[in-house]
Amino acid sequence: MLNPKRILVTKFRAMGDTVLLTAALKELHRQFPQAQIHVAATEPWIWLLDGFPGVTKLLPVTWHNDRTARTKAATRLAFALRKEHYDIVCGFHASPVAAMVGLSTGAKIRSIHFHSFQAKNMYSTVQIPGKGIMKPVVERDLDTVRALGVPVPEGVMPEIFLKEEEKAFAKEEFAAWGLKRPVLGVALGASRPTKIWPLHRFAEVAQKWVQDTQGSVLVIAGPGEEPLTEQFYRSISNTPELRQAIQVMPPCTVRVLASRISQLNTLVGNDSGPRHLAAALGVPTVTLFGPEHPLEWHPYPLDRHPRFFIEPLHCRNNQAPGSPPWCGLFECIVEAHQCMTRINAEQVSQQVTRVYSEYGKDLRF
Missing domain, CATH: 3.40.50.2000 (Glycogen Phosphorylase B;)
Structure with a gap:
C-alpha cells in the first residue's frame, strides 16, 4: 500500500x-x-x-x-x-x-x-x-x-475554495457598483472566434434578464477582449436604466475573478474558463458550444449546467480517428458559423431562467 x-x-x-x-x-x-x-x-x-x-x-x-x-x-x-x-x-x-x-x-x-x-x-x-x-x-x-491503485468513484466534480474575506470583498464590490440582485454573469470570450456566440444574442439575453428579474448583469471579458465588450454594448438599448443594470467587470486578478463569479446567481457563456470556474464555485451555468463537441469539456450535470450544441453538422470534420466531431477553424466563412448562429437567444434565455429559478434563486451570499 x-x-x-x-x-x-x-x-x-x-x-x-x-x-x-x-x-x-x-x-x-x-x-x-x-x-x-x-x-x-x-x-x-x-x-x-x-x-x-x-x-x-x-x-x-x-x-x-x-x-x-x-x-x-x-x-x-x-x-x-x-x-x-x-x-x-x-x-x-x-x-x-x-x-x-x-x-x-x-x-x-x-x-x-x-x-x-x-x-x-x-x-x-x-x-x-x-x-x-x-x-x-x-x-x-x-x-x-x-492508476496508483486507489479506488476513485466516477463523477467527482471540480471545486474551487475561496476565503470568506475574498467573497465578502466581492459582495461589497457588487454593492458599490450598484448591481441589484439577482445578478447574471455573461462571459463573452473564448480561445478562438469560432467558439464565440454572436454578441448581439448575448445582448438579447442580458436585456431580457434585466426586464424579467429587475436584476443586473455583469459582463465578463478578459485582457484583450475589449472589442467584444464594445460590440456587445452596441447591441444594448441606450437607456440609462439598462446601462446601469448591465456593467462590464473591471480588470482583476484570477482570485478576484473567482470571488466575483462566486457572487453570481447564474452565468451564461461560451465554452471557456469562466464557466468552468462558475461550476466549480456552485454557480449554475448555461454554456454555448460551437466547433468542439461537449463530451470532453462538459462533465457537469445537465439539469444544473445545460449546454447548447447543434448536431449533426458535416463541417465538423477535423477530428482525429475515434474522436467526436470537431472543427479547428479560427474563422468560419463558408459555413457562416452555423454551429453558433443556429442557437437562438430565446432558447438560451429560457434555460437561463430555468436554472436560475431551480438553482440560482436561493443561493446565499
Whole structure:
C-alpha cells in the first residue's frame, strides 16, 4: 500500500483545465491525507489553487509558446523539482516536455497521462486505466489517480475554495457598483472566434434578464477582449436604466475573478474558463458550444449546467480517428458559423431562467 510523503502534480494548461484538475486533487488528498501535495501549473491560473485542501506548495510556471524557450524553462523547472525528492509524480494532460519534467524529478512512481487519448504515456511507471477511450477530461484526470491503485468513484466534480474575506470583498464590490440582485454573469470570450456566440444574442439575453428579474448583469471579458465588450454594448438599448443594470467587470486578478463569479446567481457563456470556474464555485451555468463537441469539456450535470450544441453538422470534420466531431477553424466563412448562429437567444434565455429559478434563486451570499 502506498504511503507517500510528498506528491508532485503537474498540469501546464489554461484556466479551464486548471479548474478541472481540482477533481483529481480532491481525490489525491482523500486517498493520501498525510502527503504534502505540490502543484506545478501555469501562471496565473495556478493561484486558483491557493488554499486548496492538502496542497502545501504552488509552483507557478510560465509556459512559453516558443519551443526552445519552453524547453529551457522546463529544464530549469526539472532541476528545481529534483531537489524536492518526490515519492509520486502525477502528470495530467501531459505533453512530451511536461512528461520529461516528471521523469526528471527522479520519482520512482510516475503516473503520466498524455493529452491525446491515443498517445503513448511516455515515462509513466504505472498502467493508466481507460487509455484509448474517449471520455471527459476530468475523468481522464481521475484515471491518472486511479492508476496508483486507489479506488476513485466516477463523477467527482471540480471545486474551487475561496476565503470568506475574498467573497465578502466581492459582495461589497457588487454593492458599490450598484448591481441589484439577482445578478447574471455573461462571459463573452473564448480561445478562438469560432467558439464565440454572436454578441448581439448575448445582448438579447442580458436585456431580457434585466426586464424579467429587475436584476443586473455583469459582463465578463478578459485582457484583450475589449472589442467584444464594445460590440456587445452596441447591441444594448441606450437607456440609462439598462446601462446601469448591465456593467462590464473591471480588470482583476484570477482570485478576484473567482470571488466575483462566486457572487453570481447564474452565468451564461461560451465554452471557456469562466464557466468552468462558475461550476466549480456552485454557480449554475448555461454554456454555448460551437466547433468542439461537449463530451470532453462538459462533465457537469445537465439539469444544473445545460449546454447548447447543434448536431449533426458535416463541417465538423477535423477530428482525429475515434474522436467526436470537431472543427479547428479560427474563422468560419463558408459555413457562416452555423454551429453558433443556429442557437437562438430565446432558447438560451429560457434555460437561463430555468436554472436560475431551480438553482440560482436561493443561493446565499
